[in-house]
Amino acid sequence: MSVYISRPDLHWPLWRQRLHWWRHDPMKADEIISLDLETTSLDPRRADILSIGAVLIRQGKMLVGERLELYVEPPPSLDAESIRIHKLRRMDLEGQLNIREALEHLRGFIGNRPLLGYYVSFDIAVLNRHFRRYGMPRLTNPRIEVSALYHRKVSRLFPDVHLDLRFDTLSRALDIPVTGRHTALGDAQTVSLMFLKLLKGPVPKPY
Amino acid sequence: MPDNFNFEAAPFDTLSEYERNLLRSALSVGYYVPGETLIEPGSTTLALYIVLKGVVEERGKDDQLFAHYGPDDLFDVRGLFAGQTRHAYRAVEESIVYELNAKMFHELCERNAPFASYFQASLAAKRQLARRDGQNLAEFILTRIAREHLLPAVEVSADLSLGEAARTQLEVGADALLVRLEGGFEGLGIVTRTDLMAAHFQRRLSDDTPVGTLAHQPLAVVELGDFLFDAMILMTRQRIERVVVRQGSQPVGLLHLTQVLSLFSTHSHVLALRIARAETLDELQRAAETLDTLIATLEGNGIRLRFIMQLVSALNEQLLARVFEQSVPAAFRSRCCLVVMGSEGRGEQLLKTDQDNALIHADDISSEDALTWMAHFNEALKGFGYPQCPGGVMASNALWCKSVSEWRHELQTAAQEGRPEQLLRLSILMDAYPVAGNEHWFSSIQAQLSTWSDQGERWLSDMALAALQFDTPLTLFGGLKTSGERLDIKRGGLFPIVHGARILALRKGLMVRGTLARLQVLGKHGVLDQHMADNLAETFELFVQLRLSQQLAGDRSGLRQGLDVSRLSRAERDLLRFSLHVVKKFKQTLGRQFHLDTR
Numbered sequence: 001m002s003v004y005i006s007r008p009d010l011h012w013p014l015w016r017q018r019l020h021w022w023r024h025d026p027m028k029a030d031e032i033i034s035l036d037l038e039t040t041s042l043d044p045r046r047a048d049i050l051s052i053g054a055v056l057i058r059q060g061k062m063l064v065g066e067r068l069e070l071y072v073e074p075p076p077s078l079d080a081e082s083i084r085i086h087k088l089r090r091m092d093l094e095g096q097l098n099i100r101e102a103l104e105h106l107r108g109f110i111g112n113r114p115l116l117g118y119y120v121s122f123d124i125a126v127l128n129r130h131f132r133r134y135g136m137p138r139l140t141n142p143r144i145e146v147s148a149l150y151h152r153k154v155s156r157l158f159p160d161v162h163l164d165l166r167f168d169t170l171s172r173a174l175d176i177p178v179t180g181r182h183t184a185l186g187d188a189q190t191v192s193l194m195f196l197k198l199l200k201g202p203v204p205k206p207y
Numbered sequence: 208m209p210d211n212f213n214f215e216a217a218p219f220d221t222l223s224e225y226e227r228n229l230l231r232s233a234l235s236v237g238y239y240v241p242g243e244t245l246i247e248p249g250s251t252t253l254a255l256y257i258v259l260k261g262v263v264e265e266r267g268k269d270d271q272l273f274a275h276y277g278p279d280d281l282f283d284v285r286g287l288f289a290g291q292t293r294h295a296y297r298a299v300e301e302s303i304v305y306e307l308n309a310k311m312f313h314e315l316c317e318r319n320a321p322f323a324s325y326f327q328a329s330l331a332a333k334r335q336l337a338r339r340d341g342q343n344l345a346e347f348i349l350t351r352i353a354r355e356h357l358l359p360a361v362e363v364s365a366d367l368s369l370g371e372a373a374r375t376q377l378e379v380g381a382d383a384l385l386v387r388l389e390g391g392f393e394g395l396g397i398v399t400r401t402d403l404m405a406a407h408f409q410r411r412l413s414d415d416t417p418v419g420t421l422a423h424q425p426l427a428v429v430e431l432g433d434f435l436f437d438a439m440i441l442m443t444r445q446r447i448e449r450v451v452v453r454q455g456s457q458p459v460g461l462l463h464l465t466q467v468l469s470l471f472s473t474h475s476h477v478l479a480l481r482i483a484r485a486e487t488l489d490e491l492q493r494a495a496e497t498l499d500t501l502i503a504t505l506e507g508n509g510i511r512l513r514f515i516m517q518l519v520s521a522l523n524e525q526l527l528a529r530v531f532e533q534s535v536p537a538a539f540r541s542r543c544c545l546v547v548m549g550s551e552g553r554g555e556q557l558l559k560t561d562q563d564n565a566l567i568h569a570d571d572i573s574s575e576d577a578l579t580w581m582a583h584f585n586e587a588l589k590g591f592g593y594p595q596c597p598g599g600v601m602a603s604n605a606l607w608c609k610s611v612s613e614w615r616h617e618l619q620t621a622a623q624e625g626r627p628e629q630l631l632r633l634s635i636l637m638d639a640y641p642v643a644g645n646e647h648w649f650s651s652i653q654a655q656l657s658t659w660s661d662q663g664e665r666w667l668s669d670m671a672l673a674a675l676q677f678d679t680p681l682t683l684f685g686g687l688k689t690s691g692e693r694l695d696i697k698r699g700g701l702f703p704i705v706h707g708a709r710i711l712a713l714r715k716g717l718m719v720r721g722t723l724a725r726l727q728v729l730g731k732h733g734v735l736d737q738h739m740a741d742n743l744a745e746t747f748e749l750f751v752q753l754r755l756s757q758q759l760a761g762d763r764s765g766l767r768q769g770l771d772v773s774r775l776s777r778a779e780r781d782l783l784r785f786s787l788h789v790v791k792k793f794k795q796t797l798g799r800q801f802h803l804d805t806r
Contacts, residue, residue, distance in 0.1 A: 058235075061306065064212070065232035175301075177260060189236075193303060196238035201301055 004030035004059050010112055014140060017112060026114035026142035027149075027199065032057040033109070033141075034116040034192035036184045037123045038086040040077045044125035048075035049099060050088050052106055053184025055192055057116070060200070062192045068109045069185040071096040086182045100134050103127070107136070116144040118167055118191050146170070146191050149198045157203045164206070170194055173204045212257075212305060216279050218325035226315060226322075233311035239263075239298035246296040252286035254306035261302025262686075266295050274781045275299070275788070277686040281777075284326050287312060352433050357452055357460025360385050362395070365419025372418040373403050382463055383449055386422040392456040396422025399449070426451045431459055436514045438462050443521050482525045488587055491529055495591040498522060502557055503759050512752050513723055520554040524642040526591075527564070531643035534584040543568035543577065544641050544648035545584075548600065552638035553705070554721045557755055561596040562588050565607040565639065567614055567648045577608050600635060611648055618655050622663035630670050633659070637709050640720055657716040667714050668801040674706040675803060679791045687784055693769030694783075700750045700790050704743055707797050711735070722747055735796070743793055746786040753783065 005028045008020040026032075035054045039047035049072050056066035074093040083089055097105070106127075117123050120143050128138040147165045150173075154163060167187075171178045176193045180186020198204075212234065214220060214227055222230060236259070239245060245256060245263060256263070258280050265273040265282065273294060276282055286292035287309055316323035362385045363372060372384055383399040398421050406412045406421055427445055429438045431454040438450050448464040485491040502519060524547075531545050549563035550556040562585065568577045581602035589595055602608050609617070618636075621629040637656065641649040660667060680688040680699040687694060708725040712718075717728050723744050730740030753770055760774075772780065798804045 060237065062236040064234040064236060064305075175260075177303075193236065193238065196236075197301070200238060200240050200243075202240070 004028060006030055007112055018140070021114070021142040027144055029114045030059050031113050032116050032144065032192075032195075033113045034062075034188045034195065035110070035120065035123055036117060036187040036191065037126060038088060038182065038184045039126055040075060040079065040082045042122075044122055044129065046077065047126045048077045049102070049126060049130060050074070050078065050082075050086060050093065051184040052102060053186070053188040054106065054109055055185065055188045056113075057192050057195070060196060062189065062196065064189070067185060067188075068106065070102045070105055072099050072102050073097065075099075099130065103130055103134065103136065110139075110141065112141055114142040114144055115139070116146060116191060116195055118146050118170075118187070118194075120145055144195070146194050146198070149195070150174075150204070153198055153203055154206045158206060161206055173206055174198070174201075175204075213279060218322050221319060221321040221325070222315070223319075226319060229311060230307060230315060233308045235306045235308075237304050237306055239302045239304060241298055241300050243298050244295060245298065245304065246283060246286070246292045246294075248293060248295045250292055251290060252283055252292045252309060254308050255281055255287055255312045256283065256296070257281045257305040257307065259303045259305055261304070262299040263296055263302055263304065264299050266297065267293075272785070275784055276781075277784070280781070288326075352429060352431055352435055352438060352452055352462060354431070354459065357462055358382050358449075360451065360458045360460045362387055362458070363418060365422070366417045367419075368415045369403065369406060369412060369418055369421075370414035372398065373407075376400065376403070381461075383461055384418070385426075385451070385458055386419055388419055388422060388424070392453065392458070393425070395426055395451075395458065396424045397426055397449075397451065398422050428453055429462070430454070434514070435467055436518070439467055440517055440521055442467070443518070443525075482522065482529055485529060488530070488533055488590070491526065491533075492591050495526055498526075499558060502755075512748050512755070516555050516557065516721075516751075519557055520551065523551060523556060527588075528643040530584060530587050530591075534587065535580045535644070539568075539572060539576075539580075540643075541645040542572055544644040544646060545602065546639040546641050546649055548635050548638045548640075552640040552720075554640070555751070557751070558758055559591075559593050562593040563596055563600045563635070564602045565600070565636075566602040566609075567652060568608070568610050569648065570610045570612050572610070574605065574608065574610070578603060578605060581608050606632075611651060614652050615655055618652070618659060622659055622666070625663065625666035625669065627669070630666055633663075634670055634673075634706070634709060634713075637713055653718055656713070657718045660714045660716060664714070667710060668803060670713075671707070671710045671797055671801040672803055674703045674710065674797055675794055677702060679703075679787055679794065681784070681787050681791060687772055687780065687787070689772050694772050696750050696754055696770040700787060701747070701754075703790055703794055703797075704747050704750075707793060708743075710797075711800070734800075739789075739793065739796065742789045746789045749782055749786050753779065 005024040007029060008017040012020075033054050033056060035052075037049055037053075038051045039049055041047040051072060052068065052070040054068040056063045058066070071088070071093055073096050074090045078088075078090055078093075115124065124139055124143065131138050147170065150170055151163055151165065154173075155161065168178070168181075170176075171190055171194065174194050174197050176190055176197065178186075178190050180189070212219075212231070214222065219227075219230070235254075237245075239261070246252065248268070256276075258276050258278055260278060263276045263282070265276070267273055274282075276296075282296060283292050283294070316326065359379055359381055361375060361379055361381045363375060365386050365388050367375075367386075375381075376384055383397055386396045386398055388394050388396050396419070398418055402421050402423070406416070427441055427447055427450045429441060429450050429452055431452050438452075441450055442448065442464060449461050451458050452460050452462050482491065482494045485494055498519070501522075502515060527545065527547065532540065535543070544567045545564060546552065546567065547562075547564045550560060551563060564585075566577055566581055568574075585595065585601050585603040595601060600607055617629075618633070621633050636652075639649070639652075677695075677698040680694050680696075682688045704726075705722050708722050708729065711729050711734050712725045715729070715732060715734055717725065717732070719725050719728050726735070726740045726744045726747070729735045730737045735743070753775070757770060757774065770783075772783075775783065
């Protein structure tokens with residue numbers, strides 16, 4: 001049984017927390033948050049958050065119960081093009097949380113746990129832009145990138161192969177059942193299953 | 208709300224929306240690599256596991272395999288109620304498994320009665336099935352013959368006078384007397400009340416006549432501790448009303464039909480009597496019609512299938528023998544032999560299927576005569592509800608109505624030429640069993656069959672290949688493969704076992720009747736691993752059982768061969784899946800034994 005690394009104390013100074021994650025692999029943390037956002041655009045400088053999904057992975061198990069699913073009031077940038085992808089219409093989002101409350105909720109949920117995601121740097125960049133807008137500190141949590149993990153694992157066995165890192169290819173190669181694609185929570189759950197499989201399972205056969 | 212969790216599957220469909228949310232809040236998902244243990248034996252059961260993907264196996268103490276769990280299956284319910292898990296659960300392939308923690312499980316059980324009863328019911332059913340399925344667990348049977356069932360066995364010497372004998376009988380309230388003719392158990396004969404009566408009133412024998420002259424031999428004997436069923440079948444076969452029960456070489460008592468009847472709530476013997484006493488074909492037909500009802504009653508009473516099969520074939524044989532008597536002139540009956548084949552020949556027929564029969568007649572009977580009788584015979588059977596064989600395996604067909612020398616010649620040429628149609632006929636003939644006429648004609652054919660493989664060994668693998676022609680209905684992941692909720696149990700499960708056992712028996716020259724008996728003998732001779740033979744026997748019985756109960760519940764025609772998997776309980780599906788794995792393994796064994804993989 002692998003040994004899990006406990007989180008650094010929340011009250012430690014930032015440098016000490018970073019030192020902790022430098023000494024220990026965030027992938028081995030006993031608690032990890034898998035995070036996904038639905039946004040209005042794919043440009044982190046312009047994207048507005050529509051919904052936030054997050055689920056907790058504790059000691060190698062995804063806890064379906066420990067999850068966060070937030071919908072945010074529609075931003076003005078919500079247009080027809082992005083609606084086609086995430087299927088969240090303006091009327092679906094009317095009367096939901098305002099963005100500031102949502103960010104606070106999220107902050108409380110993730111704490112200082114490592115963040116797991118698919119192209120997680122995009123999500124974190126978008127979040128950090130919003131945090132800055134509302135005068136909140138940015139996220140300094142360590143990151144785990146599921147596609148990089150996949151790449152590392154596969155290319156070790158097939159060094160020359162040109163890897164297709166699209167989300168659907170990953171889920172197919174890892175044989176993960178996908179439900180709720182393009183919903184924040186659904187993607188977060190799929191990603192955490194991918195992560196668990198990459199962590200423990202055999203080397204997947206690339207497509 | 209995105210959700211992988213299948214709330215449509217029982218028992219989760221009984222949960223309300225609020226309870227579903229409760230369930231979600233306590234749910235986690237684990238991923239396991241092959242070989243990883245989910246639950247250690249003896250550990251506290253922390254969660255209800257629901258398989259989303261993959262296969263998990265359950266193994267007992269000595270690494271004995273209990274079950275495979277596939278998608279949507281749940282375990283370990285027993286452990287949740289007992290607090291502790293008895294068996295080890297291990298992932299066979301990569302598995303994604305939901306885990307509902309035990310606290311929430313019990314809370315849901317308390318909140319929702321149908322939800323709870325699902326688990327309790329399935330637990331009971333599982334336990335019952337597990338008891339059935341176990342290796343050396345007590346047989347699933349009614350009663351064994353015990354002393355309290357018996358009438359006293361009074362032994363008298365052969366020179367006792369008739370009058371004395373009658374008085375002794377009256378004094379002790381015995382129904383029959385055992386007469387000592389010679390030493391040892393074999394030296395005993397029986398004199399019944401009817402015999403005494405007949406001697407006195409009919410034959411007008413004097414009171415001083417020694418009773419030894421009336422005694423019947425040999426005795427019909429069962430052992431103390433045998434199943435009542437054995438006694439029943441013996442009585443049915445020999446048309447007698449009492450059997451002697453012995454322990455070792457000592458007679459301990461007599462078992463009378465009335466005792467057996469009072470213990471059995473069914474009327475199998477009544478039916479047998481009706482068959483025996485029927486004067487005309489019409490009366491026979493009415494008796495034949497009740498046969499199905501009898502099977503349904505027996506099955507409903509939970510009587511073990513191998514006993515039902517034995518009893519039903521005994522009755523069927525009698526029926527056929529009676530029809531045979533009606534069709535063939537008395538003078539020729541001892542000059543020919545009627546054999547049945549197929550499931551009837553193996554003694555495994557339950558509901559009426561098509562008739563498979565053949566005639567072996569003496570060389571001096573003209574084949575025209577034989578064919579005329581047999582046409583009448585087949586016609587009568589058809590009237591009884593036995594449909595004609597579409598493959599023409601009937602005694603009225605010239606191909607299946609031959610003289611002894613023709614049959615012998617055919618076996619001989621089959622061994623030399625090995626043409627596919629000859630081999631097919633041979634494997635049909637392997638199941639032959641004499642039911643009427645003179646068995647002598649059959650035994651000469653059987654003797655030749657038992658040595659057939661000396662010459663025909665090289666054709667055996669061609670014959671064995673047929674057992675592998677249908678795929679086992681299992682998916683790549685070890686789940687059940689169905690086509691539209693139906694699973695072809697006859698082709699995928701029964702046929703490989705029946706045919707495989709048949710061919711192995713032919714190779715070894717083991718002339719035993721019935722698949723179960725064949726498997727047992729094959730195990731004993733070391734042709735099959737003993738464990739494998741036992742498993743196959745259980746598997747065979749399970750398949751027949753499942754098929755029978757669905758046939759009884761639904762249409763009786765037996766034409767819809769598929770098994771409706773959706774009507775099976777989860778526990779039954781478990782067993783079915785495990786059984787199919789046994790079949791798969793058996794097919795591999797066959798492949799190795801006959802070198803089929805290189806063809």
